[in-house]
Amino acid sequence: MRYGSIEAGGTKFVCAVGDDDFNIVDSVHIPTTTPEETLAKVVEYFKKFDHIDAFGIASFGPIDVRKDSDKYGWIIKTPKKGWSNVNFVGTMKREFGVPVYWTTDVNGSAYGEYIKRRQSNNKIEAVSYITDGTGIGAGTVINDEFLGVRGTPEFGHIRVKRHRDDMDFDGICPYHGDCLEGVASGPTFEARNNIKGQDTPPDDPVWNIIAYYVAQGVISLTVNFRPDQIVLGGGVCTPQFVEKVRDQFNLLFDNYLDVGPLDEYISRPVVPHNGSATFGDFVLAKKALDESKK
Incomplete structure (x- = not known):
C-alpha cells in the first residue's frame, strides 16, 4: 500500500508518501499561496507516483467535518485570506478517486502522537x-x-x-x-x-x-x-x-x-523531525481505506 499525507498549514503544505509501515518514502514542502496554485502543486506532486491508495489530510481551518453537510471536506470561514469556502477533499477525490480521511492539522498531530505513544x-x-x-x-x-x-x-x-x-x-x-x-x-x-x-x-x-x-x-x-x-x-x-x-x-x-x-x-512530541501530523495522516489514511472496504 502507498499512503498520501497532506499537512496543510497557513505557511506551507507538507506532502508525503508513506509505505505499509507508515515510513516516509518521499516528501515535499509547498508554499501556501492561493488555493488554486497550491492545490494544483499538491495534485502535481502526488501524480508523480504510480498510485496512492488513500489520503490523510490534516488542514488548517476552520474546516467542515460533518459528513452529512453539503460542505463536508471544505475549508470554511477562515482568517487565511482567500481560503474560505475551498472544497479540499472534493479536489483530491476528483483527481485521485481514493478514500480520504479529513481532519484538522492539530488532530493529525494528536493522532500521530497517540498512536506512537501507545506503541510503547x-x-x-x-x-x-x-x-x-x-x-x-x-x-x-x-x-x-x-x-x-x-x-x-x-x-x-x-x-x-x-x-x-x-x-x-x-x-x-x-x-x-x-x-x-x-x-x-x-x-x-x-x-x-x-x-x-x-x-x-x-x-x-x-x-x-x-x-x-x-x-x-x-x-x-x-x-x-x-x-x-x-x-x-x-x-x-x-x-x-x-x-x-x-x-x-x-x-x-x-x-x-x-x-x-x-x-x-x-x-514535547515523541515523533521525530516534527513528523507527528505526517505519521498520523498515514495511519488515518489506512483507516479511511479500511472503512471503504466494509
Whole structure:
C-alpha cells in the first residue's frame, strides 16, 4: 500500500508518501499561496507516483467535518485570506478517486502522537496535543476517536485570565482580541515587542507570560477531559518553554488532581523531525481505506 499525507498549514503544505509501515518514502514542502496554485502543486506532486491508495489530510481551518453537510471536506470561514469556502477533499477525490480521511492539522498531530505513544505503552487511552505557532489549536484523541461532533474544537479561542504584567496588551485575535490565541500565539511576541519569537532572548519576561497562558490551556484540557498525556508542539514550544509551562501549571493547578510526573504528563512530541501530523495522516489514511472496504 502507498499512503498520501497532506499537512496543510497557513505557511506551507507538507506532502508525503508513506509505505505499509507508515515510513516516509518521499516528501515535499509547498508554499501556501492561493488555493488554486497550491492545490494544483499538491495534485502535481502526488501524480508523480504510480498510485496512492488513500489520503490523510490534516488542514488548517476552520474546516467542515460533518459528513452529512453539503460542505463536508471544505475549508470554511477562515482568517487565511482567500481560503474560505475551498472544497479540499472534493479536489483530491476528483483527481485521485481514493478514500480520504479529513481532519484538522492539530488532530493529525494528536493522532500521530497517540498512536506512537501507545506503541510503547498500550495503557495510554487519551492524548491531547496543543500546537502553539502562527495560531493555537488543540486536538484530543480518546480511545481512538477524536473529540468533537458538530465540528472540530477551536481551542485557541478559549478565554484566559490575564497576566498582571500583560494588562495593556490588547491581543491579536481579529474576533476576540485576548483569547488564548490572541495573547499566546507566536505572532504575539512581535506584536508586544517588535521582536519575533525566535529572536526573543530566553530570559525575556514575555516567555513567562506566554507560558502562564498556555498553562491555563493545559489546565482546561486536564479538568475537562483528563487525558493521560498532553503534548506541546509548534514553533513556540521549545524545550525551555515547555519547562516554563510545567512550572506555571504547577503553580496554578496546585496539585488539585494527580497527573503523575509533570515531565511525562506535559511533554514535547515523541515523533521525530516534527513528523507527528505526517505519521498520523498515514495511519488515518489506512483507516479511511479500511472503512471503504466494509
